[in-house]
Amino acid sequence: xSTLMQELNDKALALGVPLSVQLDVTYRCNERCIHCYLxxxxxxxxxxxxxxxxxxxxxxAGVFYLTLSGGEILMRMDFFEILAYARALMFSVxxxxxxxxxxxxxxxxxxxxxxxxxxxxxxxxxxxxHDGITKLPGSLKRSVDAxxxxxxxxxxxxVANALMRQNMxxxxxxxxxxxxxxxxxxxxxxITPKMDGDESILALRIPDAKLQEVFRDSSLFxxxxxxxxxxxxxxxxxxxxxxxxxxxxxxxxxxYGDVYPCVQFPLPSGNVRKQKFLDIWRHSSQLNxxxxxxxxxxxxxxxxxxxxxxxxxxxxxxxxGNMRGPSWADCEKSFARTGIPSPNMLARMxxxxxxxxxxxxxxxxxQIQGLTA
Amino acid sequence: MKNPSINNPYIARSPMVAARxxxxxxxxxxxxxxxxxxxxxxxxxxxxxxxxxTRLEEIVRQHVCPEFDVEPALATEDAEGFVAExxxxxxxxxxxxxxxxxxxxxxSP
Ligand code: SF4
Ligand code: SF4
Numbered sequence: 001x002s003t004l005m006q007e008l009n010d011k012a013l014a015l016g017v018p019l020s021v022q023l024d025v026t027y028r029c030n031e032r033c034i035h036c037y038l039x040x041x042x043x044x045x046x047x048x049x050x051x052x053x054x055x056x057x058x059x060x061a062g063v064f065y066l067t068l069s070g071g072e073i074l075m076r077m078d079f080f081e082i083l084a085y086a087r088a089l090m091f092s093v094x095x096x097x098x099x100x101x102x103x104x105x106x107x108x109x110x111x112x113x114x115x116x117x118x119x120x121x122x123x124x125x126x127x128x129x130h131d132g133i134t135k136l137p138g139s140l141k142r143s144v145d146a147x148x149x150x151x152x153x154x155x156x157x158x159v160a161n162a163l164m165r166q167n168m169x170x171x172x173x174x175x176x177x178x179x180x181x182x183x184x185x186x187x188x189x190x191i192t193p194k195m196d197g198d199e200s201i202l203a204l205r206i207p208d209a210k211l212q213e214v215f216r217d218s219s220l221f222x223x224x225x226x227x228x229x230x231x232x233x234x235x236x237x238x239x240x241x242x243x244x245x246x247x248x249x250x251x252x253x254x255x256y257g258d259v260y261p262c263v264q265f266p267l268p269s270g271n272v273r274k275q276k277f278l279d280i281w282r283h284s285s286q287l288n289x290x291x292x293x294x295x296x297x298x299x300x301x302x303x304x305x306x307x308x309x310x311x312x313x314x315x316x317x318x319x320x321g322n323m324r325g326p327s328w329a330d331c332e333k334s335f336a337r338t339g340i341p342s343p344n345m346l347a348r349m350x351x352x353x354x355x356x357x358x359x360x361x362x363x364x365x366x367q368i369q370g371l372t373a
Numbered sequence: 374m375k376n377p378s379i380n381n382p383y384i385a386r387s388p389m390v391a392a393r394x395x396x397x398x399x400x401x402x403x404x405x406x407x408x409x410x411x412x413x414x415x416x417x418x419x420x421x422x423x424x425x426x427t428r429l430e431e432i433v434r435q436h437v438c439p440e441f442d443v444e445p446a447l448a449t450e451d452a453e454g455f456v457a458e459x460x461x462x463x464x465x466x467x468x469x470x471x472x473x474x475x476x477x478x479x480x481s482p
Contacts, residue, residue, distance in 0.1 A: 004411055005409060008409075017395060062394070064393040064402075090391055092391030092402045092404075114391075114404040116391065116407060117407075
């Protein structure tokens, strides 16, 4: 984060301003990605007028960064009307899309509306792997074409590569493809439970051994020795720090108007169809509870050596049953990085339940390797 | 960095930027090159006065001098530098003619 961005973030935090909001305009999608956490049926999306009214309220609340996502944003026939309205309100808009429906005409419209960046999901450079994940034949070609159309119009494009077992060996290929296209590339091994709590898709998470390999790839993480070093002892500054931006300077709004601290933190905190956004932002007891939590309040994490460097996501912890507790996925990541198990992992092992059911069978082996390394 | 070619120009906010007031100061991001700016209160006043129909000196006289108690000549000199910098990033439009309705982005038909 640039210094100025950090300063603006600190200022927003001090003033209680929601600097960033992700608004999902629909959960409908033309792809059926095997790792997707959404229910794609329409259960009563906000109308165009409701969307515009929410955007008015967000602008009034001081929101600057607006991410429009889904589902697939272009499944809404009124998507460009919503986007134009958002840009007229001067948000810095980022789009997340699979790109399938972006042809030259749509790319022109996105460029003309002054969108800041477009993130397009690409799972593999190989059609059989990408299309196998999206379940939509021809989708890799269409997504890559979309990147080309947008790039050729001078837009900033980010290729997002979600890693799972099916494509875990292809991230280098995706990175090379992004480079060839002139786009940025992000790689994320996080797979979350479905919104209804179904954890079956967690079986798609890449095995620990692969995660270790990814974390030791210097082309992704630069100085691997530093990145994978055992964590240094932490002081009060870390224990008094905020877990993340969720509920502090950021939040998420679903197509049905439900407000949550983050797209990955499904704690219902209000609904913009029933209440003004600012009332929810300022007075929701759920958001205020999230705001009250500091690292030192986290059961298990506050005494964990990883607490200063862990990517612990309170949303994942919430989905596991306790937003003040550890997140197993992040215990795994900290372990894969450093080879040092968290107290949470050790406690589960001692209790005879080493890991949730979805954890790969390689867990104990990998851990022993880590401990003896 | 001044723009020597236009004396006392008309200025207008570019429709291609993102902008929001945060604690009295304007945050601006250029959609052209993603540069982020934070304008102080004086610059914010000039930005808000940049309607395309008013010349810079008049904007300074109307929005800056009374509010911030500065000499018009000095304030205009500072404003010229600020305008040139923002114009270089496509954040402000500068012209020797009035700039018609700097409308927010619209759908092209
Ligand atoms: S850590 Fe989790 S809850 Fe926090 S901003 Fe990131 S994804 Fe959202
Ligand atoms: S490794 Fe686990 S227990 Fe330790 S801080 Fe991260 S989430 Fe918490």
